[in-house]
Amino acid sequence: MHAIRLPIHPPRSRTARLERSGALRSFSRRLDPAALGYELMAFLSLSISQTRTGSVENGLAAIPEVIEVHATTGDADLMAKVVARGTADLYRITNEILEIDGIERTSTAISILELMPPRYDGLISRLSEQESRTSG
Numbered sequence: 001m002h003a004i005r006l007p008i009h010p011p012r013s014r015t016a017r018l019e020r021s022g023a024l025r026s027f028s029r030r031l032d033p034a035a036l037g038y039e040l041m042a043f044l045s046l047s048i049s050q051t052r053t054g055s056v057e058n059g060l061a062a063i064p065e066v067i068e069v070h071a072t073t074g075d076a077d078l079m080a081k082v083v084a085r086g087t088a089d090l091y092r093i094t095n096e097i098l099e100i101d102g103i104e105r106t107s108t109a110i111s112i113l114e115l116m117p118p119r120y121d122g123l124i125s126r127l128s129e130q131e132s133r134t135s136g
Contacts (some may be wrong), residue, residue, distance in 0.1 A: 014128075038065070038083035041111040042090055044097065045076030052102025059100030065093050076107065 033041065048056050060066045060080060068081035080097070084090035090108070097103055 033067070033083040037085055040084040040086055040090055041114070042082045042084065043109045043111065044080040044082055044094065045072075045107040045109075046078040046080055046097070046103060047075075047105040048077045049102045049104055050077075056100055056102040059103070060097070063093065063096055065089075066097070
């Protein structure tokens, strides 16, 4: 009896390659915070002490409602994406953030409507087209 070797389906091999490269992230990123009771989303601009970046990062990571943080240019040093159950909960979270050693000031913008959710289909299509051109 001979083993039959079948080629791996191209999309499956592409998915495996994306997973290995780190391009595919955790499936928890697909969660809808509103469905979990966190109906309010806000973006906090954070001004920090440049000598306390480690304590700021650790402090923000310890707050579950802080779901994303980016280092930025401009007036603020960091931009934090935060979810809350309502305005009173956002007030609590903001005060918790302000207690972190190294946070000097915050400015909050509340999202009233998500007009365009994160989208990556176009990027994937473009990469697939480029891959087809280079391999064909």
